[in-house]
Amino acid sequence: MLTLENVSKTYKGGKEAVNNVNLKIEKGEFICFIGPSGCGKTTTMK
Numbered sequence: 001m002l003t004l005e006n007v008s009k010t011y012k013g014g015k016e017a018v019n020n021v022n023l024k025i026e027k028g029e030f031i032c033f034i035g036p037s038g039c040g041k042t043t044t045m046k
């Protein structure tokens with residue numbers, strides 16, 4: 001239902017926030033991202 005393929009994000013200034021994320025979320029699945037502050041959870045969701 002939702003697929004991320006090789007998703008990366010580098011912010012202006014060169015900060016690499018997300019590096020090559022691959023993720024498949026099926027219909028009805030409940031997903032949450034868990035990790036330390038600054039690891040890229042919000043950026044991945046955006």
Ligand SMILES: Nc1ncnc2c1ncn2[C@@H]1O[C@H](COP(=O)(O)OP(=O)(O)OP(=O)(O)O)[C@@H](O)[C@H]1O
Binds near residue numbers: 042
């Ligand atoms: N608009 C932005 N410009 C530059 N760097 C950013 C920006 N937004 C986030 N970052 C940087 O990208 C990295 C990932 O940030 P992100 O907000 O995705 O982390 P997070 O896992 O959601 O953190 P938190 O748990 O504190 O909410 C951090 O190093 C952050 O400082």
Ligand SMILES: [Mg+2]
Binds near residue numbers: 041042043
């Ligand atoms: Mg966040």
